[in-house]
Amino acid sequence: MEKWLGAFMLELKNISFRYNRSKWLFKHVNLAIGQGEIVGMYGKSGSGKTTLAKIMANYLSPAEGEILIDGEKMNNEKYYPVQLIWQHPEKAINPNWKLSTIIDEAEGLNEEIFSLLGIQKEWLNRRPHELSGGELQRFCIARAFGPNTRYIVADEITSMFDALTQAQIWHAFIKLVKERNIGVLAISHHIPLLEKISDRLIDFNKLKSCPNITN
Amino acid sequence: MKYHSISFGTRMAISRKGLLLKLLGLLSLFLIFVIGGSFIGEEQIEANMSQKNLGPSIRHLFGTDWLGRDMFFRTLSGLHLSFRVGLFSAAISTLIALILSLLSSYNKYFDAMVTILIDLLLSIPHLVTLILIAFVLGGGVKGVVVGIALTHWPSLTRVLRAELMQMKTAEYVQISKKLGKSRIWMVRNHFLPQILPQLLVGFILLFPHAILHESAITFLGFGLSPEQPAIGIILAESMKYLTAGMWWLVLFPGLSLILMVAMFEAMGNNFRKMFNPQ
Numbered sequence: 001m002e003k004w005l006g007a008f009m010l011e012l013k014n015i016s017f018r019y020n021r022s023k024w025l026f027k028h029v030n031l032a033i034g035q036g037e038i039v040g041m042y043g044k045s046g047s048g049k050t051t052l053a054k055i056m057a058n059y060l061s062p063a064e065g066e067i068l069i070d071g072e073k074m075n076n077e078k079y080y081p082v083q084l085i086w087q088h089p090e091k092a093i094n095p096n097w098k099l100s101t102i103i104d105e106a107e108g109l110n111e112e113i114f115s116l117l118g119i120q121k122e123w124l125n126r127r128p129h130e131l132s133g134g135e136l137q138r139f140c141i142a143r144a145f146g147p148n149t150r151y152i153v154a155d156e157i158t159s160m161f162d163a164l165t166q167a168q169i170w171h172a173f174i175k176l177v178k179e180r181n182i183g184v185l186a187i188s189h190h191i192p193l194l195e196k197i198s199d200r201l202i203d204f205n206k207l208k209s210c211p212n213i214t215n
Numbered sequence: 216m217k218y219h220s221i222s223f224g225t226r227m228a229i230s231r232k233g234l235l236l237k238l239l240g241l242l243s244l245f246l247i248f249v250i251g252g253s254f255i256g257e258e259q260i261e262a263n264m265s266q267k268n269l270g271p272s273i274r275h276l277f278g279t280d281w282l283g284r285d286m287f288f289r290t291l292s293g294l295h296l297s298f299r300v301g302l303f304s305a306a307i308s309t310l311i312a313l314i315l316s317l318l319s320s321y322n323k324y325f326d327a328m329v330t331i332l333i334d335l336l337l338s339i340p341h342l343v344t345l346i347l348i349a350f351v352l353g354g355g356v357k358g359v360v361v362g363i364a365l366t367h368w369p370s371l372t373r374v375l376r377a378e379l380m381q382m383k384t385a386e387y388v389q390i391s392k393k394l395g396k397s398r399i400w401m402v403r404n405h406f407l408p409q410i411l412p413q414l415l416v417g418f419i420l421l422f423p424h425a426i427l428h429e430s431a432i433t434f435l436g437f438g439l440s441p442e443q444p445a446i447g448i449i450l451a452e453s454m455k456y457l458t459a460g461m462w463w464l465v466l467f468p469g470l471s472l473i474l475m476v477a478m479f480e481a482m483g484n485n486f487r488k489m490f491n492p493q
């Protein structure tokens with residue numbers, strides 16, 4: 001009954017959050033991202049964008065409110081359909097592993113993903129400390145495109161690339177996303193970039209309705 | 216920048232090679248102990264009344280005792296037995312530490328239980344617990360092995376627990392979970408490889424402890440039975456003859472024991488250095 005036809009979107013309903021007993025970071029945030037839609041989000045540093053991203057991808061649970069994925073609440077044991085790509089690839093990859101293991105861990109990645117993101121065959125046999133941050137980030141991006149991914153939250157994922165590479169990565173990213181009809185929340189401080197890649201732009205500070213309430 | 220990283224790399228490689236050589240040396244030394252010990256048959260340590268109470272000589276390197284038994288071979292087989300006891304008890308202890316630390320990382324309740332258990336065991340002098348357990352189990356190899364195994368896991372568990380706790384919050388582990396990986400998969404692929412060095416070092420450092428304790432409680436009479444040629448037994452028996460001036464009965468077995476213990480200490484420390492070279 002919960003599932004209502006046509007609700008193919010990632011919905012945040014009345015989400016509030018604070019880190020243990022400190023003041024509310026945000027209250028009653030509402031946001032919906034449609035399938036295949038790319039939403040760009042910017043906002044002041046420290047305003048809680050990464051926190052919201054972690055809530056959306058089920059790394060943190062909200063103090064209030066609920067998240068519906070295509071009309072359903074998800075349990076968290078299985079592959080989570082909302083995948084987060086983190087800001088710092090060095091921390092997001094097991095330092096002891098070969099990069100090929102990262103690919104294996106993600107399971108079922110399409111060959112096309114690697115060529116589009118410019119991942120070279122010889123990188124697969126190396127370990128994380130033998131690759132640059134940008135090269136590692138390509139793996140982190142690729143990893144998010146598992147067959148069961150329906151939404152992706154991209155938190156500052158191209159800040160380590162030069163302008164040209166950044167353009168290439170986003171080009172590949174958008175192609176992959178549109179092919180698979182994946183909805184995206186792209187977070188960045190770089191508004192011109194967001195304007196280029198997004199279907200819609202959001203100012204996070206406006207999204208937070210009562211940021212200064214303390215109780 | 217580049218030059219620096221290269222020179223640093225080669226220096227590391229050389230010191231690692233040196234460590235590896237040392238380790239190999241130590242390894243072969245103790246292999247001699249083990250293999251030597253297992254080849255000793257009854258005939259070599261048989262009583263021989265015509266050769267009683269001889270001091271060290273070429274024929275009998277460590278001398279002979281009051282029954283004319285060759286002390287060199289007795290010491291070797293004693294070390295061999297100690298080695299086996301040490302191996303078993305250190306292995307079981309390490310296994311306990313591994314299981315408890317994994318449990319501890321599983322959830323808060325297990326962690327609280329494990330922490331209490333650790334604190335409890337660490338608050339009692341472990342020689343006391345050890346003797347108690349060995350006594351209850353009626354001594355013998357079983358009593359000693361179980362006693363040592365049950366009393367020596369706490370400090371290693373602590374180290375492993377801290378490492379696992381830190382790892383659990385690592386981003387790549389959390390991501391793994393969201394990729395739908397099961398707990399067992401994460402333990403096998405993320406956790407175990409990471410704590411393997413600590414596990415190995417912990418195991419090797421437990422070894423000398425186990426051997427010393429085995430000898431100590433055997434010496435005190437709570438350990439192995441007198442028929443077994445353990446170093447502790449040899450030392451306990453020989454003490455009676457020390458006043459008769461037969462110093463070699465105590466000196467050589469004691470020194471050999473210390474040597475073996477020191478070897479394992481050195482090996483453990485070398486391993487540790489190899490895994491985190493600073």
Ligand SMILES: Nc1ncnc2c1ncn2[C@@H]1O[C@H](COP(=O)(O)OP(=O)(O)OP(=O)(O)O)[C@@H](O)[C@H]1O
Binds near residue numbers: 019025044048050
């Ligand atoms: N684990 C945590 N425990 C307590 N407070 C935290 C924690 N993580 C973040 N914070 C605080 O929450 C606030 C929001 O942090 P967050 O990382 O979400 O900001 P952000 O909008 O992503 O900033 P930036 O644009 O710099 O990435 C910050 O004030 C930060 O200090």
Ligand SMILES: [Mg+2]
Binds near residue numbers: 049050051155
């Ligand atoms: Mg952030």
